Amino acid sequence: MKVTLPDGTELQLEEGATGGDAALAIGEGLARAALAVSVNGELRDLARPLPDGAQLSIITGKSPEALELIRHDTAHVLAAAVMELWPGVKISIGPAIENGFYYDFDFPEDAEVSDADFERIETKMREHVKAKESFTRQDISVQEAIEKFKTENQDYKVELIEDLITNEGAETVSLYTNGPFTDLCRGPHATDTGKIKAFKLTSIAGAYWRGDAKRQMLTRIYGTAFLSKEDLAEHLHMIEEAKKRDHRRLGKQLDLFHFSEISPGSPFWHPNGMKIWNSLHELWTEQNARRGYNRVKTPILLDVDLWKISGHWDKYRDNMYFTDIEDRPMGIKPMNCPAHIQIYKSERRSYRDLPIRYSEDGLVHRHEPSGTLHGLMRVRHITQDDAHIFCTEEQIQDEVIQCLRFGFYIYEIFGFEPKLELSTRPEQRVGDDATWDRAEAALENALQAEGLEYELNPGDGAFYGPKIDLHMKDSLGRSWQLGTVQLDFSMPERFELAYTGDDNDEHRPVMIHRALFGSFERFIGILIEHYGGEFPLWLAPVQAKIIPVSDLFNDYADQVAQTLVDAGLRPDVDARTESVGKKIREAELSKAPVMLVVGAEERDAGTVSVRRRHNAGDDDAKLTIGELVDVLSAEVAERRRPDAG
Ligand SMILES: [Zn+2]
Ligand SMILES: [Zn+2]
Known part of the structure; x- marks a missing residue:
């Protein structure tokens, strides 16, 4: 039989050849790197026989489909580990999602599972990954499958199969086995668990079975997996950074x-x-x-008749707020367009x-x-x-x-x-x-x-x-x-x-x-x-924190501040009786882009010591107040980016 490769070349294969055989026929290196195969655009296991005349492409770690595949593999490995650690646990579903995967479990009553258990779950998972257990597929009749999961007390799986029969008229289903674990699953999977190069469990949450609040509350364990340790480390760093930068947290910290x-x-x-x-x-x-x-x-309040003409009444009503004013129904605008149209229509246009x-x-x-x-x-x-x-x-x-x-x-x-x-x-x-x-x-x-x-x-x-x-x-x-x-x-x-x-x-x-x-x-x-809350000067709520070295210089600090205000800038004087070191540390925390330290020398010379955020090591520049206003005003007027120097 013949298959066609992405570059258009044809490949002659033995009858019944699999995706793995095709990869090997192309090259040994490719066969080692292969995770799955795309057959006429559909992702499949390498072990399945290929149809004659298929359009073929071998999926490796470099393919865009690889991450999703590996993450689904890891979800199965997670389920395998959890079933070993908590005998009697019931399993439901475990898909790959954006940035990772999850698996939903119904733990036995007395099990108190939390993220404190992640380490031992991961240890178990690592054993399975090290063992390079192959993923094997088996297609069996729905009766057999129901029988199997009933004996194992896996009610969720039984319900899933029954739904497949009702909704899709399914007669057979596929099972995937890796090591001691067998799951009802459409696949595909990579050849073996050894293809998972790096993984981590990330969080745990409650989730209703089938998203239905009237049904059983399950425990969802989230994780992620990558094709290299470096990629995982980079991803985890990004999650940490995103947490630190969460705008709700910074909104409170910076009083926004x-x-x-x-x-x-x-x-x-x-x-x-x-x-x-x-x-x-x-x-x-x-x-x-x-x-x-x-x-x-x-206006934000507009007659409901307008929303009927615009189509919002028909298409968008559920997202709108309404009120009656002197018995006249009005809608609060969800969009401005119909209102702008009124202005257009207020005159004849040429x-x-x-x-x-x-x-x-x-x-x-x-x-x-x-x-x-x-x-x-x-x-x-x-x-x-x-x-x-x-x-x-x-x-x-x-x-x-x-x-x-x-x-x-x-x-x-x-x-x-x-x-x-x-x-x-x-x-x-x-x-x-x-x-x-x-x-x-x-x-x-x-x-x-x-x-x-x-x-x-x-x-x-x-x-x-x-x-x-x-x-x-x-x-x-x-x-x-x-x-x-x-x-x-x-x-x-x-x-x-x-x-x-x-x-x-x-x-x-x-x-x-x-x-x-x-x-x-x-x-x-x-x-x-x-x-991360460190706004460029033109956006910063407080652009310059003025720090008098002692109470003696508060008047001079106020004078500097007033000059900046007059120039349209946003200074703030820290006039507290605290040490200069403490005031500078707190100014750093407030993420003000500029600090101006003033003492006797500055007052007598009519200058300020200018210190930029994060430049602890550098010498402070001394500027006259006039120079300072020019420098800061130019930076604001240009809306200069912090990375633009
Ligand atoms: Zn699966
Ligand atoms: Zn519009």
Whole structure:
């Protein structure tokens, strides 16, 4: 029989040859490195016979599929170890997930399992990994399988098989055995447990059987696995770093904001947090004005009739809040678009007016279930850096290019690494195919004209138009979707928007929805973690901590502070009767980027000793107050990045 390799070459194999045989036929090194095989795009065990004529690719540690495979293997090894340590434990499911795997267990009543047990579980797991136990697959009838798991008192497995019979009409199921452990599992698995090069159990939590709060509460053990010890160490370091940088923790430590049950999902911004907000807001105001946007402000309460026209009543009602005002039903806006449309519609528009660009720091409310709220990252009270552009179809490409350039300008300030995704027409959509053709082409042309690389997500566009999403990698390598540029044919249609063309006829404008931060709340949350609370000067709530060496110099410190305030800077005087050493240590902890130490010498010369965050070893620079103001003001005006020197 014959199979085709990724480079198009054909490989002649014996009848009944397996993926392992194919790997060996290509080369011994490959056979050693092989974990699994992709057969016509489907991942399979190396030990299974290949179908004739298959499109083949050998999966090794370098393949993108490898991690998921290894993590699923490790979940089985975890279950094997747990069953040996706690005889009578019932097992349920153990999939690979993003960044790792888990397995859900129903422990015997008297077992008190906690993360304190991780070490001995890991020790047991390591024995199985060292033994290089092979994963063997067995396909048996559902009756046999039910019989087997019933005798072993594994009720969850029995229920799973019964569901496979009901839902899929299954007649056989596959079992995988590694060492002493056999699991009901679709596979695939690598050849043996020795392929797991590094693993770690990470956490433990309760989880309902099948996610159903009325069913049994199980114990979920999470872990992760990698193909090298270095990769694991790097991952664990990143988790540690992310914990240290958690914006909820830093938000408290730096006194930026708090959350309260009085209004779940809605931050209370403290003075320090507002200083960050205002600095971002200045950036937003300045750049929108420079790029031809006109700022507007629209009400948050709007008649329900408006939400019926916009389609939100039908599609988005469950995420909205409503109230009656003088017996009139009103909805609190979850998006600003219909309100901006009112401004567009307040006048007759001609082609000469277009494009019209409105921007608003728009306050919207969206209902997120309380269980999904997460600090600033997921809130109900959202301030979008929203904008809507009304333009002709011919103007789309140019406008999209301007939006992208605007985005890159903003992201560059923070040192985010961008990744773009273009999403095209979904199955459910409004508008005819010819319009979609033109819209998708306009977005693609914009990306190509700018020489930008992007990923294509066919079918992932909104029902009202295609879009470009802007994802950013932060300093920990995590990816966030920040910006979006979305074309919309639907809203202009629903609200019967029009402009008079140069032919004197009425035409429909196209609408572009555009946000770059996403929302101020989430963006600040991301920035806190990206910087670990160590904001660059232009964003820092307290830019300069002024430290008088004793009470005698408090007046001089105040005088320096006032000069900085007059220059639009944000100083803070530490006038406490504490030692200079203690004040400097605490200023470091407060993450102020600049410390200014003042004593007799400085006062007499009209200078300050300038010390930068983290430069304990360096000599402090002496600057006159005038020089200091110039240096700091220039750095703020440039919004200089800390890594830019
Ligand atoms: Zn499995
Ligand atoms: Zn919008």
